[in-house]
Amino acid sequence: MVARRNEPISLSSPEISPTVPKRLSHFVLPNIIANLVGNKYASVPSSDNGYGSINDLSSLAIEPEIPPSPTRGRSKSRDRKSLGPEQLRPLPESLEFDIRNILSMTDIKTHIGYARAWVRLALEKKLLSRHLRSLLSDTALLRQLYKRSAFVRCDDEVEQFLYHLLTLNAVDYFCYTNTYPTAKLPYRVVIFPSKKGSAATTSANVWIAISGTLGETQLINVPRHSLEFVFHHKTLGILTSLRIGHDDTGMSSKWLVEHVVVRNEVSGHTYKFPCGRWLGRGIDDGSIERLLIGQLVPRTVDSEELVEACRTPPRTRSPSIQRPEVRPSDIQHMLGDSVNAIVKWHYRPSRERDASSLTNLLCGENGLVKCLEQAFLCGFRSQRMFGRNLYLWDYFVRVKEQFETSLVEESVELVRGGGSVCNSPPTSGSSPESPPQGSTTVLPPVARQELSAVWRCYCHLMDEINNVKQTLGKDGRFQLFICLSLREHLLHRMLVPMAYTRVTTEMYEQQSFMRKKGLLTFLRQIMEPLDEFHIVLENSITQGIGSHC
Numbered sequence: 001m002v003a004r005r006n007e008p009i010s011l012s013s014p015e016i017s018p019t020v021p022k023r024l025s026h027f028v029l030p031n032i033i034a035n036l037v038g039n040k041y042a043s044v045p046s047s048d049n050g051y052g053s054i055n056d057l058s059s060l061a062i063e064p065e066i067p068p069s070p071t072r073g074r075s076k077s078r079d080r081k082s083l084g085p086e087q088l089r090p091l092p093e094s095l096e097f098d099i100r101n102i103l104s105m106t107d108i109k110t111h112i113g114y115a116r117a118w119v120r121l122a123l124e125k126k127l128l129s130r131h132l133r134s135l136l137s138d139t140a141l142l143r144q145l146y147k148r149s150a151f152v153r154c155d156d157e158v159e160q161f162l163y164h165l166l167t168l169n170a171v172d173y174f175c176y177t178n179t180y181p182t183a184k185l186p187y188r189v190v191i192f193p194s195k196k197g198s199a200a201t202t203s204a205n206v207w208i209a210i211s212g213t214l215g216e217t218q219l220i221n222v223p224r225h226s227l228e229f230v231f232h233h234k235t236l237g238i239l240t241s242l243r244i245g246h247d248d249t250g251m252s253s254k255w256l257v258e259h260v261v262v263r264n265e266v267s268g269h270t271y272k273f274p275c276g277r278w279l280g281r282g283i284d285d286g287s288i289e290r291l292l293i294g295q296l297v298p299r300t301v302d303s304e305e306l307v308e309a310c311r312t313p314p315r316t317r318s319p320s321i322q323r324p325e326v327r328p329s330d331i332q333h334m335l336g337d338s339v340n341a342i343v344k345w346h347y348r349p350s351r352e353r354d355a356s357s358l359t360n361l362l363c364g365e366n367g368l369v370k371c372l373e374q375a376f377l378c379g380f381r382s383q384r385m386f387g388r389n390l391y392l393w394d395y396f397v398r399v400k401e402q403f404e405t406s407l408v409e410e411s412v413e414l415v416r417g418g419g420s421v422c423n424s425p426p427t428s429g430s431s432p433e434s435p436p437q438g439s440t441t442v443l444p445p446v447a448r449q450e451l452s453a454v455w456r457c458y459c460h461l462m463d464e465i466n467n468v469k470q471t472l473g474k475d476g477r478f479q480l481f482i483c484l485s486l487r488e489h490l491l492h493r494m495l496v497p498m499a500y501t502r503v504t505t506e507m508y509e510q511q512s513f514m515r516k517k518g519l520l521t522f523l524r525q526i527m528e529p530l531d532e533f534h535i536v537l538e539n540s541i542t543q544g545i546g547s548h549c
Contacts, residue, residue, distance in 0.1 A: 203250025286472025379512025
């Protein structure tokens with residue numbers, strides 16, 4: 001079938017079946033939509049439609065922002081109040097809204113290109129069948145553009161075709177998001193602080209940084225006295241992580257953030273970033289920056305339900321709150337699932353692997369970091385009679401001090417010409433390799449070199465983390481250390497040397513992963529398969545720390 005240049009394309013050929021969406025989407029649909037949209041919108045004067053002619057695409061803009069109220073900003077407490085459903089308005093699902101967004105894309109130059117982008121956007125928003133039904137319902141325009149034998153004028157065929165398109169709604173597509181990486185899109189950010197008194201406000205200057213599968217932003221300053229704003233950026237892809245922090249200035253800088261919601265104002269994809277932690281010095285773990293992992297909100301959840309869910313604080317992780325006790329067997333099961341997920345991810349085809357999807361497997365709700373946190377917390381003596389409770393990072397710092405002492409002693413022994421001595425492991429059953437308590441063992445040269453290498457790499461990573469950024473709290477540093485030690489292939493090698501230290505005896509109960517032989521062996525062996533993989537981390541996780549070990 002060959003169409004003349006100036007004639008509408010006739011789709012009456014029997015070779016084109018309405019049950020083949022792939023062929024139609026590549027050739028027929030773009031031409032149908034280009035004809036319908038082009039004639040329907042290009043013929044309307046700019047004064048009538050309000051968006052300009054199709055020939056002047058540079059003047060088109062995405063949904064204009066509603067101007068702020070003149071009373072906004074007068075009272076900080078009024079601006080920092082809890083958000084309601086009206087402040088996260090649902091996006092329009094009309095045909096005109098999506099067409100207007102497509103026409104604002106300046107990197108597309110042809111009608112066919114606009115039509116294909118429109119098909120991808122409608123498919124991603126699960127509105128393709130509905131939008132096509134609206135387009136094809138204009139019988140007067142169809143009579144003007146198409147012959148009677150054309151596909152789009154056969155009611156039964158069109159109805160069957162639209163019915164088949166409905167089946168595509170069962171799958172989540174990102175065909176628009178992943179196809180136009182240079183398109184500049186608006187993103188709406190809504191911050192949900194705690195509703196508890198002074199925790200809902202902050203005098204500090206707040207910033208965020210967002211990472212996705214296609215890119216990441218620089219630090220974006222949050223407008224003062226505002227919990228909702230829109231910024232424009234090149235397509236970030238599927239959002240994976242968000243960093244939020246402030247400069248800790250002012251009299252009341254401490255801020256309790258429950259959730260952060262980010263929505264792509266074109267595709268409608270909404271991401272929820274649970275937090276539930278304080279930002280401020282001298283409270284919680286002293287962090288003024290948090291790394292949050294995104295969760296894609298299903299389209300079945302409307303804005304009102306999402307806002308109501310974000311008002312509820314997520315599960316707290318502060319040591320000041322009593323944690324529910326998790327059995328070692330449950331922790332073992334959690335660790336097995338998280339490690340298996342990472343191994344399966346590495347065996348995917350290379351085109352399906354990216355550092356952003358690995359981020360969720362490492363730092364997500366059921367990721368490896370959270371599972372290892374539970375393992376290290378099992379039997380951890382965090383409660384103190386006086387003073388603040390201990391964090392896991394406090395234990396890692398004390399282990400570093402003992403490793404540094406051991407390195408100094410080793411240097412002295414080497415100067416004297418002796419061997420390396422391993423003294424006082426925590427218990428006789430702390431590890432398969434540990435000697436009886438109180439004994440002294442001279443290690444062979446190879447084992448001595450391996451142990452010294454673990455000590456040095458451990459201390460080096462700790463120094464890097466302590467020096468690179470002062471905004472991270474103790475929990476954030478623990479998360480960073482676990483991710484970096486996994487990248488440096490140190491994670492499973494450091495467990496037994498850590499169990500040898502006197503610090504472990506002082507800070508852990510006997511029935512813990514760090515002191516019980518069977519649990520320590522399991523922990524070391526379950527981490528060992530990850531040693532064969534090359535781990536690539538997002539910049540949002542590494543904080544700019546390069547690989548040196």
